[in-house]
Amino acid sequence: MNSITVDGLTRTYQGGYQALKGVSFAIANSEFVAIMGPSGCGKSTLLNILGLLDRPTGGKYLLEGAETARLSDAEITGLRRARIGFVFQAFNLLPRLSALENVALPMAYAGQGVEERRARARELLTRVGLGRKAENTPLQLSGGERQRVGIARALANKPALLLADEPTGNLDSKSSVEILALFKELNAEGMTVVLVTHDPAIGAAAGRVIRIKDGALA
Amino acid sequence: MNAGEALRAGAREIYANKFRSALSFAAVSVGVASLLYTMAQTQGMKEALEKNLELMGPGRLTIEKKRNYTSKGLSQGLTYGDALALRRELPDLYMVEPESTNWGRLVHGRTSINGVKMTGGTPDFARRDWVYRLRGRFLNEWDVAHRARVAVMIEPAVWIKKPFWAKFWGDDNEYDSFAKRRDLLGAQVRLEDSVFTVVGVLTQPPRDKDPRWDSWNTPNILVPITAYQQHLAQDMNTPDAVDEIRVDTGDERTLASRRKQVEVILKRRHRGEEDFEVKDDREEIENKMEEMRKYVKAGLALGVVALLAGGIGIMNVTLATIFARVREIGVRRAIGASRADILAQFLFEAAMLGAAGGVAGVGLGLGGVKWLAGLGGSRDIAQITWLQCAAGIALASFVSAAFAFVPAYRASRLDPVEALKAE
Numbered sequence: 001m002n003s004i005t006v007d008g009l010t011r012t013y014q015g016g017y018q019a020l021k022g023v024s025f026a027i028a029n030s031e032f033v034a035i036m037g038p039s040g041c042g043k044s045t046l047l048n049i050l051g052l053l054d055r056p057t058g059g060k061y062l063l064e065g066a067e068t069a070r071l072s073d074a075e076i077t078g079l080r081r082a083r084i085g086f087v088f089q090a091f092n093l094l095p096r097l098s099a100l101e102n103v104a105l106p107m108a109y110a111g112q113g114v115e116e117r118r119a120r121a122r123e124l125l126t127r128v129g130l131g132r133k134a135e136n137t138p139l140q141l142s143g144g145e146r147q148r149v150g151i152a153r154a155l156a157n158k159p160a161l162l163l164a165d166e167p168t169g170n171l172d173s174k175s176s177v178e179i180l181a182l183f184k185e186l187n188a189e190g191m192t193v194v195l196v197t198h199d200p201a202i203g204a205a206a207g208r209v210i211r212i213k214d215g216a217l218a
Numbered sequence: 219m220n221a222g223e224a225l226r227a228g229a230r231e232i233y234a235n236k237f238r239s240a241l242s243f244a245a246v247s248v249g250v251a252s253l254l255y256t257m258a259q260t261q262g263m264k265e266a267l268e269k270n271l272e273l274m275g276p277g278r279l280t281i282e283k284k285r286n287y288t289s290k291g292l293s294q295g296l297t298y299g300d301a302l303a304l305r306r307e308l309p310d311l312y313m314v315e316p317e318s319t320n321w322g323r324l325v326h327g328r329t330s331i332n333g334v335k336m337t338g339g340t341p342d343f344a345r346r347d348w349v350y351r352l353r354g355r356f357l358n359e360w361d362v363a364h365r366a367r368v369a370v371m372i373e374p375a376v377w378i379k380k381p382f383w384a385k386f387w388g389d390d391n392e393y394d395s396f397a398k399r400r401d402l403l404g405a406q407v408r409l410e411d412s413v414f415t416v417v418g419v420l421t422q423p424p425r426d427k428d429p430r431w432d433s434w435n436t437p438n439i440l441v442p443i444t445a446y447q448q449h450l451a452q453d454m455n456t457p458d459a460v461d462e463i464r465v466d467t468g469d470e471r472t473l474a475s476r477r478k479q480v481e482v483i484l485k486r487r488h489r490g491e492e493d494f495e496v497k498d499d500r501e502e503i504e505n506k507m508e509e510m511r512k513y514v515k516a517g518l519a520l521g522v523v524a525l526l527a528g529g530i531g532i533m534n535v536t537l538a539t540i541f542a543r544v545r546e547i548g549v550r551r552a553i554g555a556s557r558a559d560i561l562a563q564f565l566f567e568a569a570m571l572g573a574a575g576g577v578a579g580v581g582l583g584l585g586g587v588k589w590l591a592g593l594g595g596s597r598d599i600a601q602i603t604w605l606q607c608a609a610g611i612a613l614a615s616f617v618s619a620a621f622a623f624v625p626a627y628r629a630s631r632l633d634p635v636e637a638l639k640a641e
Contacts, residue, residue, distance in 0.1 A: 053552055053634045074556055081554025092549040096230050109554040
């Protein structure tokens with residue numbers, strides 16, 4: 001079964017600007033896909049729709065074979081929480097929480113017990129190489145470390161799909177390489193990874209590149 | 219997310235914005251303090267009233283000279299004779315006590331004290347508000363009939379726990395400090411220009427425990443009304459005059475009819491002049507309570523207004539908080555928070571702010587009530603229960619959460635994509 005199937009996807013903003021003009025593709029389970037294209041081409045919009053943060057104005061989006069158009073906001077939220085992990089360019093960690101608490105947060109929203117959460121968060125931080133910095137707040141971490149926390153957080157609820165928007169955009173080249181290696185590792189373990197990037201190195205590392213230009217596949 | 223975590227997260231947020239938070243709950247705490255104080259007062263008043271009514275009995279009347287009344291020359295005014303007539307014509311009255319009071323000089327040995335409150339009365343004095351402990355003997359009928367120059371001294375009341383104001387200002391007058399140091403039982407003292415023998419000493423209950431609402435009105439020295447008229451009264455034109463006559467019918471049911479009869483008898487004796495007033499003591503007290511109730515209502519209104527103002531303050535802070543945390547809301551939504559989660563988060567934070575205000579208010583209120591209880595002397599107004607404190611805090615958090623609802627709801631409806639773009 002495909003992880004993602006989109007068919008004729010469009011997204012028109014209020015005021016008439018068309019960010020996506022009918023995009024169709026499929027991404028199989030355990031694929032590593034890079035979405036590339038120039039700024040303003042609509043790739044972030046596409047990623048937001050794939051991540052169920054935004055809804056298309058037309059076309060179909062099937063997540064793991066299920067149609068998403070008719071789902072209520074609560075159902076969408078539940079699906080996003082359980083099946084999708086988000087990694088952001090700006091990390092988007094909550095500054096007042098420790099690394100551990102940041103990683104545990106999605107599990108809290110999923111209703112898991114405190115002990116369970118802490119244990120898994122610690123395990124995930126160890127997995128991304130930050131086992132010793134679990135109690136640090138984001139301000140006490142370097143950019144690369146923050147992104148590792150971000151990835152650990154994205155993995156918290158054992159999603160099937162990892163979405164990343166320019167995950168190395170705010171990192172130096174050394175950290176970028178490390179983060180990319182982490183993504184490849186996760187993909188090798190069976191995780192479907194879709195990331196939006198400008199970085200040709202990441203594009204080269206991905207199993208497949210989907211190129212977008214002016215809201216359509218290029 | 220469980221309650222403990224939400225609590226910690228909320229506390230962290232409040233602590234991170236200490237100043238803003240303190241400002242916003244200041245008004246809430248004033249509201250809670252004011253409500254608490256009002257509740258305490260209501261409670262204290264009710265208890266004071268009940269205690270006093272119990273002590274007083276149900277059938278009490280006070281006959282006084284009518285104020286601002288110019289006699290036509292027919293009546294002799296209120297006299298000891300009136301009291302005797304009431305006794306004679308209405309023998310079932312439980313108490314008929316004529317009373318006059320003057321402030322004068324007391325001399326004992328080399329000590330001379332001015333401003334001593336000297337009251338003339340009868341043995342019936344013992345039939346009203348008797349809270350004393352007696353050493354020696356009290357006035358008797360023989361004393362009154364024979365104008366005996368005997369006196370009963372009333373010792374100044376002490377405090378069990380002295381309130382702040384009494385320590386600060388000192389609440390002893392000359393007589394108090396004199397009477398405290400000397401036991402005058404059996405001694406001879408000069409009151410004004412006549413020598414009296416002290417045959418009894420009355421000890422008052424401690425001031426903090428005194429059930430009388432007018433304990434400040436207690437005389438210093440009690441003598442037979444007849445001896446008072448002869449030796450201590452100042453107006454020589456009306457030798458038989460008394461200031462007031464206190465009556466107790468002994469029964470609530472006979473109060474109204476006896477009151478009428480008293481009025482008829484006195485009017486006849488005063489040759490048709492209504493130069494007196496018959497007052498129901500309970501009405502007097504209830505009037506006083508009614509007056510106090512008005513203040514309580516004002517306190518209540520102040521509390522409600524302050525709480526509402528506090529609620530608006532909290533609303534404002536919630537708005538500011540949300541505005542500053544739009545991006546956080548986006549992140550939380552992206553990692554799986556539902557709209558309800560976001561709504562709950564901000565409502566909870568507001569409720570915590572309110573509760574903090576409530577706690578501060580309870581502190582303020584308790585302090586204030588304690589202080590005011592001190593000011594009020596013997597009144598037991600410091601009657602705040604834990605339940606009232608809890609209710610105050612709960613109310614503060616509820617009001618805060620209610621006012622935060624609109625901003626929190628708007629926060630929960632933010633578009634996650636837009637929220638994530640915020641700086």
